[in-house]
Amino acid sequence: MKILVIxxxxxxxxxxxxxxxxxxxxxxxxxxxxxxxASVLTHKPHDRPEVKVSGEILDHIVAIEYVVSILLxxxxxVIKDRSEIQAVGHRVVHGGERFSESVLITKxxxxxxxSLIDLAPLxxxxxxxxxxxxxxxxxxxxxxAVFDTAFHHQIPPYAYVYGIPYILYKRYGIRRxxxxxxxxxYVSERAAAMMGKPVSELRLITAHLGNGCSITAIxxxxxxxxxxxxxxxxxxxxxxxxxxxxxxxxxHIMAREELSLHEANTLLNKHSGLAGISGVSSDMxxxxxxxxxxxxxxxLALDIFCYxxxxxxxxxxxxxxxxxxxxxxxxxxxxxxxxxxxxCAKMDFLGIRLDETKNRQAIAKEMDISAPGTKxxxxxxxxxxxxxxxxxxxxLVQKQKA
Amino acid sequence: MASTKIVIIGAGVMGQxxxxxxxxxxxxxxxxxxxxxxxxxxxxxISESIEREISRWxxxxxxxxxxxxxxxxxxxxxxxxxAEFVIExxxxxxxxxxxxxxxxxxxxxxxxxxxTNTGTLSVSEIAAxxxxxxxxxxxxxxxxxxxxxxxxxxxxxxxDAATFQKAVEFAEMxxxxxxxxxxxxxxxxxxxxxxxxxxxxxxxxxxxxxxxxIDEAMKLGFGFNVGPLTLAxxxxxxVVMSWMENLIMELSDPKYSPCPxxxxxVRAQHLGVKTGRGFFEYxxxxxxxxxxxxxxxxxxxxxxx
Numbered sequence: 174m175k176i177l178v179i180x181x182x183x184x185x186x187x188x189x190x191x192x193x194x195x196x197x198x199x200x201x202x203x204x205x206x207x208x209x210x211a212s213v214l215t216h217k218p219h220d221r222p223e224v225k226v227s228g229e230i231l232d233h234i235v236a237i238e239y240v241v242s243i244l245l246x247x248x249x250x251v252i253k254d255r256s257e258i259q260a261v262g263h264r265v266v267h268g269g270e271r272f273s274e275s276v277l278i279t280k281x282x283x284x285x286x287x288s289l290i291d292l293a294p295l296x297x298x299x300x301x302x303x304x305x306x307x308x309x310x311x312x313x314x315x316x317x318a319v320f321d322t323a324f325h326h327q328i329p330p331y332a333y334v335y336g337i338p339y340i341l342y343k344r345y346g347i348r349r350x351x352x353x354x355x356x357x358x359y360v361s362e363r364a365a366a367m368m369g370k371p372v373s374e375l376r377l378i379t380a381h382l383g384n385g386c387s388i389t390a391i392x393x394x395x396x397x398x399x400x401x402x403x404x405x406x407x408x409x410x411x412x413x414x415x416x417x418x419x420x421x422x423x424x425h426i427m428a429r430e431e432l433s434l435h436e437a438n439t440l441l442n443k444h445s446g447l448a449g450i451s452g453v454s455s456d457m458x459x460x461x462x463x464x465x466x467x468x469x470x471x472x473l474a475l476d477i478f479c480y481x482x483x484x485x486x487x488x489x490x491x492x493x494x495x496x497x498x499x500x501x502x503x504x505x506x507x508x509x510x511x512x513x514x515x516x517c518a519k520m521d522f523l524g525i526r527l528d529e530t531k532n533r534q535a536i537a538k539e540m541d542i543s544a545p546g547t548k549x550x551x552x553x554x555x556x557x558x559x560x561x562x563x564x565x566x567x568x569l570v571q572k573q574k575a
Numbered sequence: 576m577a578s579t580k581i582v583i584i585g586a587g588v589m590g591q592x593x594x595x596x597x598x599x600x601x602x603x604x605x606x607x608x609x610x611x612x613x614x615x616x617x618x619x620x621i622s623e624s625i626e627r628e629i630s631r632w633x634x635x636x637x638x639x640x641x642x643x644x645x646x647x648x649x650x651x652x653x654x655x656x657x658a659e660f661v662i663e664x665x666x667x668x669x670x671x672x673x674x675x676x677x678x679x680x681x682x683x684x685x686x687x688x689x690x691t692n693t694g695t696l697s698v699s700e701i702a703a704x705x706x707x708x709x710x711x712x713x714x715x716x717x718x719x720x721x722x723x724x725x726x727x728x729x730x731x732x733x734x735d736a737a738t739f740q741k742a743v744e745f746a747e748m749x750x751x752x753x754x755x756x757x758x759x760x761x762x763x764x765x766x767x768x769x770x771x772x773x774x775x776x777x778x779x780x781x782x783x784x785x786x787x788x789i790d791e792a793m794k795l796g797f798g799f800n801v802g803p804l805t806l807a808x809x810x811x812x813x814v815v816m817s818w819m820e821n822l823i824m825e826l827s828d829p830k831y832s833p834c835p836x837x838x839x840x841v842r843a844q845h846l847g848v849k850t851g852r853g854f855f856e857y858x859x860x861x862x863x864x865x866x867x868x869x870x871x872x873x874x875x876x877x878x879x880x
Contacts, residue, residue: 433633436628
């Protein structure tokens with residue numbers, strides 16, 4: 174079955190057309206600058222070079238029409254007829270407590286997703302826009318929503334309730350939700366395959382280190398704790414986000430600098446993290462380069478990033494009562510031997526030790542990088558959230574037919 | 576509202592604020608002033624305003640590049656030809672505004688919505704010079720536009736429902752809360768704030784309390800973000816006085832008579848933040864540097880006691 178996987182942002186649409194027989198992408202691409210001047214569609218068929226198309230792409234509906242047209246086009250297309258697209262899978266950021274797994278989108282489901290906008294005001298509205306656009310452009314085919322939060326729905330209350338009045342959880346749903354769920358789930362399953370054991374027999378820690386960073390403790394296939402919380406701001410240090418901090422700090426700064434809510438929010442989300450500490454960049458490649466060149470603030474940012482990662486790994490080993498495998502994924506996790514080495518240094522008390530050569534070789538490919546004979550398998554696994562979305566979509570569509 | 580052409584006329588403080596707010600929301604905007612130099616000066620003002628917001632953590636350097644790239648300065652009024660919205664942000668002078676709208680009426684197509692950003696003048700009087708007064712509406716944004724989350728949408732006598740709806744969409748695009756105002760002098764915000772500021776000046780003039788204490792009492796006592804005298808300094812004392820004169824002319828009520836201290840300070844060009852001195856003193860960046868501005872002291876006596 175050919176499934177169109179869609180990930181909508183405020184002014185962008187990322188897409189892949191996935192053939193579920195072969196589990197490969199026939200084409201992938203991005204529509205950028207929707208609703209602005211100079212909108213552009215970048216499209217890459219799997220067997221031909223990338224093309225760029227610019228046009229007046231007013232909204233998400235037009236964007237989806239562009240995507241469908243280029244998938245059908247004679248020169249750059251990969252299908253002959255739009256009926257070949259048999260289902261659409263959507264990434265939806267927040268599923269709240271309502272959605273513990275992917276669902277077929279009906280009118281009722283869409284209303285429920287809409288009711289979660291309060292929890293994810295920056296993301297869910299765009300996801301909904303994408304769903305509406307596909308319903309219009311590709312009517313009468315099944316649409317499936319796959320939630321970023323769903324994999325974490327079995328986290329126990331002692332890990333998701335915060336130390337503030339319980340009534341606030343009841344009143345506003347303030348609790349840990351966790352994000353990057355599809356990625357954590359995918360890489361944990363790949364890691365289990367690499368270890369030759371079912372995921373139901375393993376205690377795994379998965380570190381998704383990209384623009385946003387989160388780490389998850391997975392006990393026999395179930396997420397039991399994760400570092401992102403009510404929003405994607407909590408936990409590890411990130412490119413421009415602070416991660417964990419004493420909440421009194423922000424109150425103090427707001428009072429001292431007379432900041433508005435918006436300014437405080439931007440301070441934590443866009444001016445902090447690697448960029449804020451180093452003053453160099455939010456990009457780990459540049460941080461690593463500068464740190465090696467004796468830029469002390471870049472070095473400090475790198476040290477903080479890796480130290481916090483080590484602390485989380487150790488605390489999740491405690492949460493799991495031991496650990497069988499540690500997985501690195503996403504931009505930094507897949508491509509930075511430096512970060513992996515520093516995060517795994519002085520962890521031999523846990524049975525974690527890297528093979529230096531293998532660690533250096535493992536760039537954007539699946540590989541076991543642990544030293545021979547060590548207790549914990551350390552692995553690099555490129556993530557593939559789109560494939561998870563396609564698989565879930567296929568499963569739900571087949572279930573509906575049955 | 577996607578890919579809407581928006582043209583602002585007037586690259587002064589309000590025009591700059593509007594252009595910055597529109598571009599920050601992700602929409603392109605054309606900023607027109609009489610000369611290229613004036614339009615460019617507007618761009619410089621916007622750039623400085625963004626820098627200030629970066630230092631307050633509200634924006635990032637890449638936001639700055641993106642925002643500035645969406646603003647297109649020009650001296651060519653003909654740019655308004657195919658605009659969906661034209662927003663007038665020139666000084667509060669009814670004749671100048673009427674002349675501008677008359678000109679625009681000949682340039683724009685009949686679908687164009689004309690927005691006048693006046694705080695006190697009559698939308699209907701401005702609309703009367705155009706062929707399509709139903710397409711003219713007032714939107715009173717408050718300075719600084721990027722920070723004040725409310726806008727008054729002012730219906731003129733002939734403004735039609737479709738135009739009102741477009742103004743609402745525009746306000747929502749800028750993430751502003753809006754209130755509807757039926758055309759009447761001073762609308763809501765100006766009409767209510769002006770007597771309050773004036774009364775604070777009377778209290779100061781009569782020697783009841785110091786400027787600093789008046790502001791502190793009103794801030795802490797009633798939850799204002801800034802005290803009334805600081806607010807007057809920020810608005811510009813000449814502007815406050817011109818509002819009062821407008822109100823008294825339209826409503827003939829002596830409660831809008833400018834406080835003599837206000838008149839005196841305007842004559843002395845102690846206009847507030849923009850001249851560095853008003854009820855308080857300010858540095859070039861507009862930061863308050865002294866808690867005392869124009870001194871209120873007893874005159875020296877020439878008579879020997």
